[in-house]
Amino acid sequence: MTKPKVLISDKMDPNAAKIFEERGCDVDVITGETPEELKARIGEYDGLAIRSSTKVTADILSAATNLKVIGRAGIGVDNVDIPAASSQGVVVMNTPFGNSITTAEHAIAMMMALARQIPAANARTQAGEWPKSDFMGVEVTGKTFGLIGAGNIGTIAASRAQGLKMKVIAYDPFLTEERAVELGVEKVDLDTLLSRADFVSLHTPLTDQTRNILNRERLENAKPGIRIINCARGGLVDEAALKDLLESGHIAGAAFDVFETEPAKENPLFGAPGFICTPHLGASTTEAQVNVALQVAEQMSDYLVNGGVTNALNVPSLSAEEAPKLRPYMKLAESLGSLVGQLAHGNLTKISIEREGAAAELSGKPIEAAVLAGFMSRYSDSVNMVNAPYLAKERGLDVRSVRHEREGAYNTLLRVTVGTSTGDRSVAGTLFGPEAPRLVEIFGVGIEADLAGDMLYIVNEDAPGFIGRIGTLLGEKGINIGTFHLGRRDAGDEAVLLLSVDQPIGQDVIDAACKLEGVKTVKGLEF
Template sequence: MTKPKVLISDKMDPNAAKIFEDRGCDVDVKPGMTPEELKAVIGQYDGLAIRSATKVTPEILEAATNLKVIGRAGIGVDNVDIPSASAQGVVVMNTPFGNSITTAEHAIAMIMALARQIPEANTLTQQGEWPKSKFMGVEVTGKTLGLIGAGNIGSIVASRAQGLRMKVIAYDPFLTEDRAVEMGVEKVDLEALTTRADFITLHTPLTDETRNILSRERLEKTKQGVRIVNCARGGLVDEAALKDLLDSGHIAGAALDVFLEEPAKQHPLFGTPNFICTPHLGASTTEAQVNVALQVAEQMSDYLLTGGVTNALNMPSLSAEEAPKLKPYMALAENLGSLVGQLAHGELPKISIEVEGAAAKLNQKPITGAVLAGLMKRFSSTVNMVNAPYLAKERGIEVREIRNEREGVYQTLVRVTVATSQGDRSVAGSLFGATEPRLVEIFGIGIEAELTGNMLYIVNDDVPGFIGSIGSLLGENGINIGTFHLGRRTTGGEAVLLLSVDQPIPQDVAEKANQLQGVKLVKSLTF
């Protein structure tokens, strides 16, 4: 088996490369490459490990013909074109927990530095002045901290702020009432947060929804004397408006670790009184740098070697422990999706994926992804579990998941149903011996068959002599039959025949089969 090959294109703790090597990957460490240099070599690699310096653009991805996974050592992935990666079937991972504490602590440090004007006091004192009367700070005890974003980092900031006896209010569209109670924060809307908070700190990714979330209009509505902290992403705060409101005194202080344009070598905010800045140091501690490097190496190795998916941004998570259990189900699901994709005619507006019995106790998302990967092969030869949901969405296919823990005729079952112009059509499969995928039902007819290689699917009237006729036809044309699977609705009624053959069925042979007495449909299949 060829070893997966990984490129580390940014500076990263050397233990990351060691983990890749120890786990069984070949690894090259080449930080500082230009986009042209990266584009020239990326086609050699299965994995790309990055920090914030490497920009993974559509042009880079187009050249990454073998790439399977991108791992970002850190939380922000705005330097990766995720839609393009998804369209090409590349998994994008980050490490959202490795630098959470470090970034949260930096935000708290910024709050304290603003409250007591520490940087400016330090500068003047070291210049030989003794400006004691110039710096009148404020206590944070009893003040209201407005938290924009209550995820991993935001929740840690809330906990630390509560330790400082601050009251914490939070705005986050995904924050539930139960989680707010658990965190000990008051859930509020954005307008209430901006008008009530003495300090505002941001902990949200940069998206179309969050860009300029603290716009000029919102900043003007903040409480007189508010202090703003952003250790999350540049672009969340209107920097020009921040400058104006600092100059006017409406905002008492601001601390930025991030800027819209980085590196920020020159900026209108530089030199503004009561403004503090640091060069994107949120994750810059020894512990965090080691943690995120080790985590991204472990996650990428899991995916490349076992199929485990952790902290992926464009496909369902699948732990290294789950992967072996789900592997036969995913093989079954992909075959079922492929079967309905090859047999269904016209557009497919809806598809439902139902798991029953033992299958219902598993993580259903990878099973759904595998079904869609099989189904969407009718539209694209490069489809996989990553880009299949995007292709389905592009085509307007509605996907429904159903879970039934009851056990039916089979101890475990996966059923795929598609809506067609002729009505709903479903196929179902199970695992024999817990590992062998088998088709057990096709369009309401019971049949047990392995879906593999080249196959011939025939719908015919259940009449004597038909099996002999099809066998003779294939024999006359030099086509060897591997397996023979039969099913029928009733005696003398509609029957189905699935044959595995040693080579693809030529079109002229399929046409001859279609002319046999009682035949309703002939279809060549490939799995």
């Protein structure tokens, strides 16, 4: 078996390459290339490990014909075109926990430096002055720390602020009341936070919803004398508005580690009163650099070798431990999606995935993605679990996932139903044993069959002699039958025949079968 091949295109701890090798990957470390050089090289790799220097654009991805995963050693993925990667079926991962402590500590350090005006005091003292009376600071003890974003880094920053005897209030749309109590913070809306906080620290990703979350209007209405710390992402604060309000004295100070445009060689905030900054150092500690490099290598190799998906941004996460248990279900799900996609006709507008019995206890997202991967192959040859949900969304497909706690005829069951112009059509399958996917129902007709290779699907009138006629026809066409599966509604009613064959079914075979007495539908299938 060929080893997955990984390119490390940015500088990172050398132990990352060792982890890739130890876990069964071939790895090349080639840093500092131009976009053109990377584009020329990327086609031979299954994985790309990056930090912030490499820009993975749609143009580069267009040449990444074998790429399966991009791993960002760090949190921010602004340098990766995620929609382009998703449409191409490439998993994008980050390492959100490797530098969490480091970034949170930097935010607290910036707050302390801001409170005591340490950078300016240091510069003037080293310049030979003794400006003791010019630097009257403020204590943080007893002050209110306003947290915008209560994710992993934000909660660490909150705990550090609590250790400094500060009161912590938090704004985060995803923060529940129960979680707020657990963290010991008060959940508030954004306007309330800005009206009460003495210090505000941002810890949220940059999205369309969070861009300029601290705009001019909110900054003008904030508590007079407020101080703002941003060690998250540039673009969360209106920099021009902040400059004006620092100069007016409405905002007492600001400390930024990140800027809207980086490298920030020029910025309207530079030189503003009460402003201090660092050059994106939030993750710049020895410990953090090692942690994120090792973590990205572990995650990527788990995916390439074992199928585990961890900290992915565009596909459901699936741990290396979960993958073996879910793999047979995902194979079944993909086969059922493919089957209903090949058989259903017309403009399909909705698809429902139902899990019953043991399947209901499993994570639904990977199964849903597998069904869509099989189903969307009716529209495109280059479909996988990553891009299938995006292709389905582009086509306006209404996707629903349903979990049933009821007990049915089977210990575990998956059912896939699509809506057509003539009504709903569904197929169902189960597992025979731990890893043997099996079809058990097709369009309301009970039938047991493996779904693999080339197959022939026939709907006919249930009448004597038909099996002999179809067998004779296939023999005359040189088609060898592997397995033979029958199902019917009632005696003399409509019957379903599903054959696995050793050769692809050509149009001439389908045309000849359609002419047999009693035949209603003939379709060649591929799995």
